[in-house]
Amino acid sequence: MDFIDLKSQYMEIKEDIDARLDEIIKKTAFIGGREIRELEEKLSAFTGSKYAVGCASGTDAILLPLLALGIKPGDEVITTPFTFVATAEVISFIGAKPVFVDINEKNYNIETARIESRINTRTRAIIPVSLFGQVSDMDSINRIAAGYGIPVIEDAAQSFGAIYKDRKSCALCFAGATSFYPSKPLGCYGDGGMVFTDDAHLAEKIRSLANHGQGEKYVHKYIGLNFRLDTIQAGVLLAKFAHFEEEAVKRFELGKKYNELFINSPVITPFIESYTGRHVFAQYSIRVKNRQEVIEKLTSKGIPHAIHYPIPIHLQEAYKYLGYKSGDFPVSEKVSGEIISLPMHPYLTLKDQVFISNTVKSVAC
Numbered sequence: 001m002d003f004i005d006l007k008s009q010y011m012e013i014k015e016d017i018d019a020r021l022d023e024i025i026k027k028t029a030f031i032g033g034r035e036i037r038e039l040e041e042k043l044s045a046f047t048g049s050k051y052a053v054g055c056a057s058g059t060d061a062i063l064l065p066l067l068a069l070g071i072k073p074g075d076e077v078i079t080t081p082f083t084f085v086a087t088a089e090v091i092s093f094i095g096a097k098p099v100f101v102d103i104n105e106k107n108y109n110i111e112t113a114r115i116e117s118r119i120n121t122r123t124r125a126i127i128p129v130s131l132f133g134q135v136s137d138m139d140s141i142n143r144i145a146a147g148y149g150i151p152v153i154e155d156a157a158q159s160f161g162a163i164y165k166d167r168k169s170c171a172l173c174f175a176g177a178t179s180f181y182p183s184k185p186l187g188c189y190g191d192g193g194m195v196f197t198d199d200a201h202l203a204e205k206i207r208s209l210a211n212h213g214q215g216e217k218y219v220h221k222y223i224g225l226n227f228r229l230d231t232i233q234a235g236v237l238l239a240k241f242a243h244f245e246e247e248a249v250k251r252f253e254l255g256k257k258y259n260e261l262f263i264n265s266p267v268i269t270p271f272i273e274s275y276t277g278r279h280v281f282a283q284y285s286i287r288v289k290n291r292q293e294v295i296e297k298l299t300s301k302g303i304p305h306a307i308h309y310p311i312p313i314h315l316q317e318a319y320k321y322l323g324y325k326s327g328d329f330p331v332s333e334k335v336s337g338e339i340i341s342l343p344m345h346p347y348l349t350l351k352d353q354v355f356i357s358n359t360v361k362s363v364a365c
């Protein structure tokens with residue numbers, strides 16, 4: 001059994017992937033080119049955003065809008081401490097200060113009602129994370145941010161394909177940032193990412209920053225770096241994207257099926273918000289009181305599992321300098337101690353789901 005089954009997916013669409021890679025290798029055109037443009041056009045049309053700019057990772061996709069906005073040391077950016085470190089890392093990396101807001105205990109996303117009290121004159125952006133593949137309450141967040149003229153950037157690394165009301169993740173605010181890390185809902189065969197926006201100036205600046213600040217070749221308008229998406233990865237993504245919608249539907253169904261299998265057990269299952277048109281379950285994560293026991297049981301039955309995430313960011317050694325202590329974000333701390341992710345991918349069978357849920361239920365409390 002696999003935690004994420006990339007092999008079955010490859011076997012299913014091998015011909016398309018091999019054909020795409022073959023073509024790129026035969027052309028020996030590995031930077032830029034038609035595949036990048038084709039991918040950007042297809043994904044911006046899919047999400048419903050006007051512009052899409054490919055980049056080298058999901059981390060870069062969050063960093064680039066911050067750079068384009070000119071966020072600098074002394075500025076503050078609001079996000080949550082219960083996320084993959086990259087969300088906070090890009091803020092600190094440019095010298096700005098991550099200001100944490102605790103998560104909601106049901107959906108694990110930013111607690112919308114707590115955002116406003118952390119806004120001050122230094123606040124330059126808000127980065128809600130669409131954790132595990134479910135979008136935050138973006139209308140409310142946009143409304144709060146608009147009152148202060150602060151841009152919102154969605155960390156959509158785990159939520160490409162998710163639907164909020166009737167709109168798609170990545171196209172719900174000033175900028176959306178996704179990741180194509182292999183295990184994400186739409187993953188490539190290495191690293192990759194993309195930024196989405198309706199703002200023409202932001203798109204132009206990000207495209208330039210990601211390519212050494214160039215517009216025209218060897219004419220440098222900005223100080224940028226190399227944050228480009230590889231053409232080979234764009235080829236893989238084009239082949240995979242043809243099957244993505246079907247996979248996203250499947251993920252939502254599998255997540256709801258897991259939830260059903262855990263009914264009448266002490267297991268706390270993912271909460272699906274009423275505004276969620278589609279959760280893409282980048283992770284299917286449950287909570288139990290006796291995590292160690294459940295892990296031992298899963299291990300003894302050969303069921304792969306993971307913890308997303310065991311230590312909230314405010315308690316990480318690298319973030320000691322912010323001066324936070326245990327107890328500052330009680331919901332994030334509680335969830336970190338109870339959460340456990342189970343196998344989730346479009347090739348998961350009902351038989352596996354029954355076996356996995358029964359194994360968890362046999363010991364969970």
Ligand SMILES: *Cc1c(COP(=O)(O)O)cnc(C)c1O
Nearest residue numbers: 057058059084086087157179181
């Ligand atoms: C994966 C992930 C990232 C970073 O994406 P990479 O492509 O690995 O750089 C950022 N934020 C979240 C929430 C993620 O899950």
